[in-house]
Amino acid sequence: xxxxxxxxxxxxxxxxxxxxxxxxxxxxxxxxxxxxxxxxxxxxxxxxxxxxxxxxxxxxxxxxxxxxxxxxxxxxxxxxxxxxxxxxxxxxxxx
Amino acid sequence: xxxxxxxxxxxxxxxxxxxxxxxxxxxxxxxxxxxxxxxxxxxxxxxxxxxxxxxxxxxxxxxxxxxxxxxxxxxxxxxxxxxxxxxxxxxxxxxxxxxxxxxxxxxxxxxxxxxxxxxxxxxxxxxxxxxxxxxxxxxxxxxxxxxxxxxxxxxxxxxxxxxxxxxxxxxxxxxxxxxxxxxxxxxxxxxxxxxxxxxxxxxxxxxxxxxxxxxxxxxxxxxxxxxxxxxxxxxxxxxxxxxxxxxxxxxxxxxxxxxxxxxxxxxxxxxxxxxxxxxxxxxxxxxxxxxxxxxxxxxxxxxxxxxxxxxxxxxxxxxxxxxxxxxxxxxxxxxxxxxxxxxxxxxxxxxxxxxxxxxxxxxxxxxxxxxxxxxxxxxxxxxxxxxxxxxxxxxxxxxxxxxxxxxxxxxxxxxxxxxxxxxxxxxxxxxxxxxxxxxxxxxxxxxxxxxxxxxxxxxxxx
Numbered sequence: 001x002x003x004x005x006x007x008x009x010x011x012x013x014x015x016x017x018x019x020x021x022x023x024x025x026x027x028x029x030x031x032x033x034x035x036x037x038x039x040x041x042x043x044x045x046x047x048x049x050x051x052x053x054x055x056x057x058x059x060x061x062x063x064x065x066x067x068x069x070x071x072x073x074x075x076x077x078x079x080x081x082x083x084x085x086x087x088x089x090x091x092x093x094x095x
Numbered sequence: 096x097x098x099x100x101x102x103x104x105x106x107x108x109x110x111x112x113x114x115x116x117x118x119x120x121x122x123x124x125x126x127x128x129x130x131x132x133x134x135x136x137x138x139x140x141x142x143x144x145x146x147x148x149x150x151x152x153x154x155x156x157x158x159x160x161x162x163x164x165x166x167x168x169x170x171x172x173x174x175x176x177x178x179x180x181x182x183x184x185x186x187x188x189x190x191x192x193x194x195x196x197x198x199x200x201x202x203x204x205x206x207x208x209x210x211x212x213x214x215x216x217x218x219x220x221x222x223x224x225x226x227x228x229x230x231x232x233x234x235x236x237x238x239x240x241x242x243x244x245x246x247x248x249x250x251x252x253x254x255x256x257x258x259x260x261x262x263x264x265x266x267x268x269x270x271x272x273x274x275x276x277x278x279x280x281x282x283x284x285x286x287x288x289x290x291x292x293x294x295x296x297x298x299x300x301x302x303x304x305x306x307x308x309x310x311x312x313x314x315x316x317x318x319x320x321x322x323x324x325x326x327x328x329x330x331x332x333x334x335x336x337x338x339x340x341x342x343x344x345x346x347x348x349x350x351x352x353x354x355x356x357x358x359x360x361x362x363x364x365x366x367x368x369x370x371x372x373x374x375x376x377x378x379x380x381x382x383x384x385x386x387x388x389x390x391x392x393x394x395x396x397x398x399x400x401x402x403x404x405x406x407x408x409x410x411x412x413x414x415x416x417x418x419x420x421x422x423x424x425x426x427x428x429x430x431x432x433x434x435x436x437x438x439x440x441x442x443x444x445x446x447x448x449x450x451x452x453x454x455x456x457x458x459x460x461x462x463x464x465x466x467x468x469x470x471x472x473x474x475x476x477x478x479x480x481x482x483x484x485x486x487x488x489x490x491x492x493x494x495x496x497x498x499x500x501x502x503x504x505x506x507x508x509x510x511x512x513x514x515x516x517x518x519x520x521x522x523x524x525x526x527x528x529x530x531x532x533x534x535x536x537x538x539x540x541x542x543x544x545x546x547x548x549x550x551x552x553x554x555x556x557x
Binding site for chain 1: 096097098099101102105106109113114115117118123125126127128129130132135136138139140142143144146147150151152167169170173174175176177178179180181182185186194195203204205206209226227230231232233234235237238241242245269272273276277319323324326412456460463464505506507508510511512
């Protein structure tokens, strides 16, 4: 590098956060599925089809659909407790 | 998580930013929308196989092939300083290769320049203004200063830049959603108060165009923080389909000289000698041209029609938008006896989308998104563009001529992104009084509707 100048790095410090994935399941038998529908077109069709297939092919107990007002916001706080009772959650992003 | 192919990197970046980089993501063929239900169901079957591979101890190879995962990486040791090429052209390329900047030439944020900007702010260098989504890095005053230097600001602009950053990192602004969306949404900053004139922030003729360094560089500093600290780079976390020129910069002042009404910040309850920034989330500009109407009622009809383009997110799903009324239009409205809030109310009452301009699938989508309008009559042939008058923000700006400007909002309804007001704290800091006021301009009333009144609170902790 030719002549240099010292600068302040402009990106800021990241406070690291790390969470651990839940252990894999032996089977879906009797497990409860949450479907978080982001309300984009066909999100409900794709996710509920997947949930039905897990019930049909793997013996999952059933599924419950949770709506969001629109794709740009997180799940609704009112659903936190109900979501926590489910064993797995299906959601997605895409157009 | 299920992603369509172009959203793979977004899925990986989002899970990493939440501290779960190893989260398995099913990558399925694009698109998800605009396909027939049978095709969508086939994608759902694929998603089930991917879910089994991701979540069971023993999944199929077919399902595993659909999955993508990231890896945990320890953040590199934080380096506050770096030696870079002194040549301006080489400097820009060098920084851009590291993911810093917007592609236009930048000024080197040397420690001396950063220190001068911090000193001009009156804030401590290491005070954290907030964490910037999606990277969730800390924007300290010094980091904001470094970005303001890069953007070409002057030291005296710092209090305005800091107010803008303070506004966009509030949870109710939903910066995460604004950074990631396929929409072309970007922050719009309006400065209202006496500091605007003193700093050269222009609100008259050509205020959205070139020729006004304070407008250009202050708005650019906000974007610089969103890129460098927030890490929302196009094609990766920033999934805007096209983007928007306003994503480089958008800042102007309210034109108080041409404003027939009290200043915006005064109408919001602030003292006349205070200066505030208003930050809204908008999707570019739309010209509202009317040089023939001679009375308020006729002009309102033109304006209301311009607020409701039938194929826009904001018109379908409501939310907040901003209208910059030019001084001559504002005079016509004021001459008709209308205040700013009267204009809000009249325009919101008239702005609507006729549903027969849309096809049946698009209509059903709107019915689903706005169920309250269709509870009593599912066959209604129109929807209002706004839910409440205060969802249409109105400021006065521009010079001579009969062009107002509509800034369509992000849409999505209430709670998607709320406009923010932050006080520019230059005077308080300089006098040693570190108290500051913040405003939750859309504070919700107990019944869930937005309150018409504005409440202010004192935040002594800052």
